[in-house]
Amino acid sequence: MSPRNRTVALVVVLLLLAAVPPVAALLNQPFYLDLFRRIMIFAIAALSLNLILGYGGMISFGHAVFLGVGAYAVGVLAHHGIASGYVQWAVAIVASALVALAIGAISIRTSGVYFIMITLAFSQMLYYLGISIEEYGGDDGMRLTVRSQFAGLVSLDDATAFYYLVFGLLVLFMFLVHRLVNSRFGMVIRAARSNEARTRAIGFSPYAYRLTAFVIAGAMCGVAGALLVNQTSYLTPEFMNWTRSGELMFMVILGGIGTTLGPVLGAAVLLLLEDFLSGWTVHWQIILGPLLVLAVLFAKRGLAGLLPGGGRDE
Amino acid sequence: MNLILVIEQALNGLQLGVMLFLMAAGLTLVFGIMNLVNLAHGSLYMVGAYLATAFYQWTGSFLAAVPLALAGALAVGIVVEIVALRTLYERDHLDQVLATFGLILFFNELIAILWGRAAIYAAAPPWLSGHVELFAGLRYPLFRSVIILVGVAVAALLWYVVTRTRLGMLIRAGASNRTMVAALGVNIRLLYTVVFGFGAALAGLAGLMAGPIYVVQPGMGEEILIQVFVVIVIGGIGSIRGAVAGALIVGMVDTLGRAFLKPTLATVLSPSAADTAGPALASMLIYMLMAAVLAVRPEGLFSARGGG
Amino acid sequence: MSDALLDVRALSKSFGALRATDRVDLDVREGETHAIIGPNGAGKTTLIGQLAGNLRPDEGRIRFAGEDITALAAPARSRKGLARSFQITSIYREFTALDNVALAVQAHAGHSFRFWRPARAEARLRDPARAILDEVGLGGRADVLAANLAHGEQRQLEIAMALASRPRLMLLDEPVAGMGIDESQRMIRFLAGLKGQRTIILVEHDMDAVFSLADRISVLVYGRIIASGTPEEIRANPEVRSAYLGEEAEG
Numbered sequence: 079m080s081p082r083n084r085t086v087a088l089v090v091v092l093l094l095l096a097a098v099p100p101v102a103a104l105l106n107q108p109f110y111l112d113l114f115r116r117i118m119i120f121a122i123a124a125l126s127l128n129l130i131l132g133y134g135g136m137i138s139f140g141h142a143v144f145l146g147v148g149a150y151a152v153g154v155l156a157h158h159g160i161a162s163g164y165v166q167w168a169v170a171i172v173a174s175a176l177v178a179l180a181i182g183a184i185s186i187r188t189s190g191v192y193f194i195m196i197t198l199a200f201s202q203m204l205y206y207l208g209i210s211i212e213e214y215g216g217d218d219g220m221r222l223t224v225r226s227q228f229a230g231l232v233s234l235d236d237a238t239a240f241y242y243l244v245f246g247l248l249v250l251f252m253f254l255v256h257r258l259v260n261s262r263f264g265m266v267i268r269a270a271r272s273n274e275a276r277t278r279a280i281g282f283s284p285y286a287y288r289l290t291a292f293v294i295a296g297a298m299c300g301v302a303g304a305l306l307v308n309q310t311s312y313l314t315p316e317f318m319n320w321t322r323s324g325e326l327m328f329m330v331i332l333g334g335i336g337t338t339l340g341p342v343l344g345a346a347v348l349l350l351l352e353d354f355l356s357g358w359t360v361h362w363q364i365i366l367g368p369l370l371v372l373a374v375l376f377a378k379r380g381l382a383g384l385l386p387g388g389g390r391d392e
Numbered sequence: 393m394n395l396i397l398v399i400e401q402a403l404n405g406l407q408l409g410v411m412l413f414l415m416a417a418g419l420t421l422v423f424g425i426m427n428l429v430n431l432a433h434g435s436l437y438m439v440g441a442y443l444a445t446a447f448y449q450w451t452g453s454f455l456a457a458v459p460l461a462l463a464g465a466l467a468v469g470i471v472v473e474i475v476a477l478r479t480l481y482e483r484d485h486l487d488q489v490l491a492t493f494g495l496i497l498f499f500n501e502l503i504a505i506l507w508g509r510a511a512i513y514a515a516a517p518p519w520l521s522g523h524v525e526l527f528a529g530l531r532y533p534l535f536r537s538v539i540i541l542v543g544v545a546v547a548a549l550l551w552y553v554v555t556r557t558r559l560g561m562l563i564r565a566g567a568s569n570r571t572m573v574a575a576l577g578v579n580i581r582l583l584y585t586v587v588f589g590f591g592a593a594l595a596g597l598a599g600l601m602a603g604p605i606y607v608v609q610p611g612m613g614e615e616i617l618i619q620v621f622v623v624i625v626i627g628g629i630g631s632i633r634g635a636v637a638g639a640l641i642v643g644m645v646d647t648l649g650r651a652f653l654k655p656t657l658a659t660v661l662s663p664s665a666a667d668t669a670g671p672a673l674a675s676m677l678i679y680m681l682m683a684a685v686l687a688v689r690p691e692g693l694f695s696a697r698g699g700g
Numbered sequence: 701m702s703d704a705l706l707d708v709r710a711l712s713k714s715f716g717a718l719r720a721t722d723r724v725d726l727d728v729r730e731g732e733t734h735a736i737i738g739p740n741g742a743g744k745t746t747l748i749g750q751l752a753g754n755l756r757p758d759e760g761r762i763r764f765a766g767e768d769i770t771a772l773a774a775p776a777r778s779r780k781g782l783a784r785s786f787q788i789t790s791i792y793r794e795f796t797a798l799d800n801v802a803l804a805v806q807a808h809a810g811h812s813f814r815f816w817r818p819a820r821a822e823a824r825l826r827d828p829a830r831a832i833l834d835e836v837g838l839g840g841r842a843d844v845l846a847a848n849l850a851h852g853e854q855r856q857l858e859i860a861m862a863l864a865s866r867p868r869l870m871l872l873d874e875p876v877a878g879m880g881i882d883e884s885q886r887m888i889r890f891l892a893g894l895k896g897q898r899t900i901i902l903v904e905h906d907m908d909a910v911f912s913l914a915d916r917i918s919v920l921v922y923g924r925i926i927a928s929g930t931p932e933e934i935r936a937n938p939e940v941r942s943a944y945l946g947e948e949a950e951g
Contacts, residue, residue: 085549137486184683191429191485191629195621196686203679204620210672253592262819269803272792279752279776279786280861281807290813311870320614331490361505367498374491375479 125180135271140201146318148303163226174300409643410543418591424630434613440599469592628692
């Protein structure tokens, strides 16, 4: 396990990401700017899931619900005339945290298979709720009337500025998560995943720590949701669909559980793969499905594990 | 709101409960015995629905289509078990969830390629399409009545197999100690395949009965699967009794809620408020119920295991 | 006895028809090393589970330092001063030996809702952890991943983690299980060094360990304590000889 190699890989990836806008402009392919911005947004979502799944061992199959909550916070407020990004995103964070608190408080009392099914069920509940509210488009969704306004600071209508905003947030969250998982709090979470019986025996009650992690992850994913709705300029309950949750889990696993770089790589690979395959055939899922199955069966360590000296974070 | 309407909706709730039970029984057996979380269970349901519709169109006879569709679902289930699932028994739940998720994508797309994405409205055969007069004033669709009867019969059959036959004994033994059962010389692989096939057949049966009532389209398996999860969580994993109880409760609550919540709310709220709140709350009802059960009994009502 | 540190009365637990713990009375005095022995299947693991807080007894009560802890779960008991080691090694395999012990220290060093400072940089956690590793003889292996430690070293780590919370009572479940002769001797010498400073309940099969360490011994057979007393008394007890030590002589 070589920290130096991992740091190098991290810096390289971040430099590559930072270079996308000028390169895209040079090649006159604005599509790539859009694509990589999308990748980074999902990387943030995957990063948040990695916190509870990778480090915490909590197999949450409903994580995409927070993408939806964040997106709806922005979309609904915009629909009602509140376009201030500061207000919208603050609401997105608080709303996601509250939803995470509610879902987590009940779900975290269970474990294993129950936890998987319950998180899935609760996220679907909100998905159906989103579909049933006609005023916000029901299952068709609705256009975002105006992007989040950050008066004077940055305009999300400027593709490059928006890109670097997302990039900055990604780097910020990667750093925050890194601090978090190595703090006292993070150690408890990781210990509870590694050996729950031992953790209880030395005097920790995992519930409160896990719930806190769940709320933090939910809030972070809510920010990703706010970014996503601005990215697509369209609000739809499909953000919360359970297949989206499955995709997020794959990003975390493919990238490598419990590493800082993993979620970014996982998001990139999955989205690039989907993009590539869908260019090939409209029935790309029939190829992706078995590919994912094979990945689970054979590529257990994930991509970060393939890096020289890569693997679990220290 | 009159008594006839209530009884009719209660019967609908019973019918939904039956379908949920057929799905839940298969899923909970597979989990209880092989410790396998199988998200692709809904795909087998979908396969049953599509095969039944196809065979009916092809042969013109519903009576022929039923066994053909069942056999088809069973075959698909066994192939999936042998090809993809055997390696998953030893893996942890996360791997199982992800791998079977991949299978779902595959099946949904396969169906879309073969039959297109548009919803198919399958019809029940003419001789099952009428109504049955249950008592004065209540005429209930014959097809739904048949579903209820079939469901009760299957439940009885299952109870008999699990409690009175050697296979059932092996199943129950395997659920609590599979190494021991293997050590006794029982072919565990075969047992697992049989159990899985049985679960697949149950799902296929639910699917073929669902065609004429619900819409047949890619992704239909996942819609019902979520409800099946709620059933299993409420009833308790690994328990057939739990599957029965959970299925009936969920079927009733969901159906009655959707039918009567809006009018009930309209008596205390304004009509327009009830119009939005009614359907929204009704769709959330079973999940709220699940949360309530979990708050009191995190392992479900009849858990066969210690939970989780 | 009211001056007992641990006072167990009429503890019972059944699994269906099997009475795994049958009206067990136990009292352990402060500073003593009390061994619990018994043939396989006697219910030692079930008993330890109930003392540690992992299993709920059906009947009876457990008093620790005068306080009724019967309803407390394992983490709460640990915070009260009870520590345990596991019969089947239960450590954090992906963490280093130092991390393992530091976590045990952390559980008793204030709250852990701290989100920023690296736990590995806290001297308050690392220094005591290092000291304890030195104490048990793992000082040189502090930075080795627990999974890469030899079996005997892992057993030492188990003890280290139990010591880390400065417990008043240690529940040691077969500490020398699976150890070779030399390692066992070392461990026994180490545990002998703890005598008097700490109160220890020792579940053991290894008779060397039991008779050289125990101040008092309780014998558990089919869930019941059939005898309790000093090693000499136990050795001389005819019931114990036939039920247990007799088998040992043959085996």
